[in-house]
Amino acid sequence: MSAEGEANGKRATLLIGAPFIYAAAMLVVPIFTIITFSFWTQNYLDIDKNFTWANYIAAWSEPIYTTLMWRSLGISAVVTFFTVTLAYPLAYYISFHVPQERKTLWLFLITIPFWTSYLLRVFAWKIMLGYNGVLNSGLIGLGIIDEPIRAMLYNVNAVVITLTHAWGPFAILPIFVSLEKIDRSLINAARDLGDAAWRRFYRVILPLSMPGVIAALLIVFIPTVGDYITPGLVGGKDGVMIANMIRLQVSKANNWPLGAALAVNAMIIVAILSVTMVVCLRAFIKRIR
Amino acid sequence: MNKTLQTFAVGFASVCLLSNLALNNAIAADDELVVFDWAGYEEPNFHQDYVTKHGDSPTFSFFGDEEEAFQKLRAGFKADVAHPCAQSIPKWRDADLLQPWDTSRIPAFATLVAGMENIPGLSGADGQYMIPLDWGNTALTYRTDKVNAADVRSLQAFINPKFQGQTSIGDNVDDAYALAFLATGVLDWTTATDAQFETASEWLRKAHENVRAYWSDPAALAQLMASGEVNVAWAWNETATRLSDEGHPVIMARDTDEGISTWVCGYVLLKGGEGNEAKAYDFMNAFLSDDTAEHLVYDWGYGHSNQAALDKLDQEVLASMGYTNLDSFKDKTFWQSPVSSGLRERMIAEFEKIKAGF
Numbered sequence A: 001m002s003a004e005g006e007a008n009g010k011r012a013t014l015l016i017g018a019p020f021i022y023a024a025a026m027l028v029v030p031i032f033t034i035i036t037f038s039f040w041t042q043n044y045l046d047i048d049k050n051f052t053w054a055n056y057i058a059a060w061s062e063p064i065y066t067t068l069m070w071r072s073l074g075i076s077a078v079v080t081f082f083t084v085t086l087a088y089p090l091a092y093y094i095s096f097h098v099p100q101e102r103k104t105l106w107l108f109l110i111t112i113p114f115w116t117s118y119l120l121r122v123f124a125w126k127i128m129l130g131y132n133g134v135l136n137s138g139l140i141g142l143g144i145i146d147e148p149i150r151a152m153l154y155n156v157n158a159v160v161i162t163l164t165h166a167w168g169p170f171a172i173l174p175i176f177v178s179l180e181k182i183d184r185s186l187i188n189a190a191r192d193l194g195d196a197a198w199r200r201f202y203r204v205i206l207p208l209s210m211p212g213v214i215a216a217l218l219i220v221f222i223p224t225v226g227d228y229i230t231p232g233l234v235g236g237k238d239g240v241m242i243a244n245m246i247r248l249q250v251s252k253a254n255n256w257p258l259g260a261a262l263a264v265n266a267m268i269i270v271a272i273l274s275v276t277m278v279v280c281l282r283a284f285i286k287r288i289r
Numbered sequence B: 001m002n003k004t005l006q007t008f009a010v011g012f013a014s015v016c017l018l019s020n021l022a023l024n025n026a027i028a029a030d031d032e033l034v035v036f037d038w039a040g041y042e043e044p045n046f047h048q049d050y051v052t053k054h055g056d057s058p059t060f061s062f063f064g065d066e067e068e069a070f071q072k073l074r075a076g077f078k079a080d081v082a083h084p085c086a087q088s089i090p091k092w093r094d095a096d097l098l099q100p101w102d103t104s105r106i107p108a109f110a111t112l113v114a115g116m117e118n119i120p121g122l123s124g125a126d127g128q129y130m131i132p133l134d135w136g137n138t139a140l141t142y143r144t145d146k147v148n149a150a151d152v153r154s155l156q157a158f159i160n161p162k163f164q165g166q167t168s169i170g171d172n173v174d175d176a177y178a179l180a181f182l183a184t185g186v187l188d189w190t191t192a193t194d195a196q197f198e199t200a201s202e203w204l205r206k207a208h209e210n211v212r213a214y215w216s217d218p219a220a221l222a223q224l225m226a227s228g229e230v231n232v233a234w235a236w237n238e239t240a241t242r243l244s245d246e247g248h249p250v251i252m253a254r255d256t257d258e259g260i261s262t263w264v265c266g267y268v269l270l271k272g273g274e275g276n277e278a279k280a281y282d283f284m285n286a287f288l289s290d291d292t293a294e295h296l297v298y299d300w301g302y303g304h305s306n307q308a309a310l311d312k313l314d315q316e317v318l319a320s321m322g323y324t325n326l327d328s329f330k331d332k333t334f335w336q337s338p339v340s341s342g343l344r345e346r347m348i349a350e351f352e353k354i355k356a357g358f
Helices: A003-037 A054-061 A063-096 A100-110 A118-129 A134-141 A156-180 A184-192 A197-225 A229-234 A242-250 A256-288 B002-026 B044-054 B066-074 B086-094 B107-111 B155-159 B173-183 B194-210 B218-226 B237-245 B277-287 B290-300 B315-321 B326-330 B341-355
Strands: A041-043 A046-048 B030-038 B058-063 B130-143 B167-169 B232-236 B250-253 B261-270
Touching: A003 A256, A041 A256, A054 A063, A054 A256, A063 A100, A063 A156, A063 A197, A063 A242, A063 A256, A100 A156, A118 A134, A118 A156, A118 A229, A156 A197, A156 A229, A184 A197, A197 A256, A229 A242, A242 A256, B030 B066, B030 B277, B044 B277, B044 B290, B058 B066, B066 B086, B086 B130, B086 B261, B086 B341, B130 B155, B130 B173, B130 B237, B155 B167, B155 B173, B155 B194, B155 B232, B167 B173, B167 B194, B167 B218, B173 B194, B173 B232, B173 B261, B173 B341, B194 B341, B218 B232, B218 B237, B232 B237, B237 B250, B237 B290, B261 B277, B290 B315
Parallel strands: B030 B058, B167 B232
Antiparallel strands: A041 A046, B130 B232, B130 B250, B130 B261
16 A cells, blocks of 8 residues: 555544544444343343343234334324425425525525424424314314314324424425436436426436435434324324333333333334335336336 | 525524523522422422522422333432322332431421321331422312213213313323222222222223323313313312412312322432532421412412411311311322332333323
């Protein structure tokens, strides 16, 4: 190796070293701790450190845990679908129809909700959907209903609405970036070759923006499976998700190993589903091309 | 565009700075004493003497359920005093979280309501672990304008399909099981059999069908009841007291067929607190004062543990609330006494399942 190469190597080690140690300490170590815990047993106030699969067996056999896991995956899938479906047209509009000098302003406007905390945005939905909330008072004021509707808050729908709103920008930004990168001459070429608007979109724009869509799908799907604040605040008794159960195990229910096993389990399921999703979408793109 | 970004950056920075300042102000209470408490008890009226002496309230941190508090402390949260109820003390002692109070530094300990100084489980060979401070009820509380009194004569109202989606039960395992045991005819959980526990759990499962939301603090419940979203609740004294003071038609039904539940809570001295121990005693003595008793009884509807202070209040009011004698207060009610850790762990696990719909 040349002297210059060696210096570069050293510089690289220095640059990567600090973040690497930080990531290892804050991510790898805790994850291994959780995995270790998941094979132990809670014995009232102590931990029995004999190896056991019992927590995983419970996670896969007891209806309460399997139901909550499936419900969480279902809610996340619906949220991801709505978020990405709503985000795509918006990103498309900004990329193709907003004048170049205004684009930054538009993106900036989209990030405005992030000026307040996530918790406040969830509470805002509570005010919107609540029994004496904005929607109900509005409908009563207009004379459409006499009694406030109870069915808007404290159920799965409220969780889906809140999460879809909260994660919108995370879907818009990656899709926008991938739309921006599309070479406009390709679209002109498609037009010159006789493709109508719909075919131009389906054969050129959509496949080329797919990396952004895949990123958006993953960015929304993975964290929403593990969300517990939104179901905790607007989910009521029917919108409980797996993360609420994990939190319960390490708090009130006093069973850290079971909580750890549920967490590891959720992590594995989400990882498998995400990889499957990416592989399927790649195949889909190939097919349209 | 650059101008916009610049303005944005400056604006953003000032928002951050302002919120930081606001945050610092909010937590700038006396940091030499950290009190881990139920929400609501931070009101300075409850420890006025402490504020007078030290110029500021202690720092408060809150919990909505004793198990949540327990886990937070076990995970290393540092506080000096905490406010659990009698039924939690055995578990907290098992986990070695508590140290005994030096009762000679608490003059009012000598004038506690008779029977409070020797509630089983609150003291050990090395001293008194919990100083009882407040006592009260959990009882059926309802909106008189929306609910027919005939429908709430019995606790079975909680499983009456008529109140589908209109009830609220505390997100608190002790209150929930006190309700379930009472409703299924068990008055003492220390002697409950497995079968009785199963029956109570089944009843609670049915009650879950009617629940609109589990309340985690009285303020949340007050909102639910004031708006009419919840019409029947299993609630503490303060809900009816405070809501009716505000003009809402809410009352506590003390005379249901099955009765009510009673409890006593108090302050414990935590091991490993990093604050000033003398201030912990000042806080206790402030809480046991005459003024606090008056505020607690008249404005919040709870009993106070200092008999000397209660003697100075209107005896008729006290009698109407039942705070004249501990034995008669407990009599024919479901008394939330310290319970064996085995049953309590089962209640906790089962209650969590019920709440999740299983």
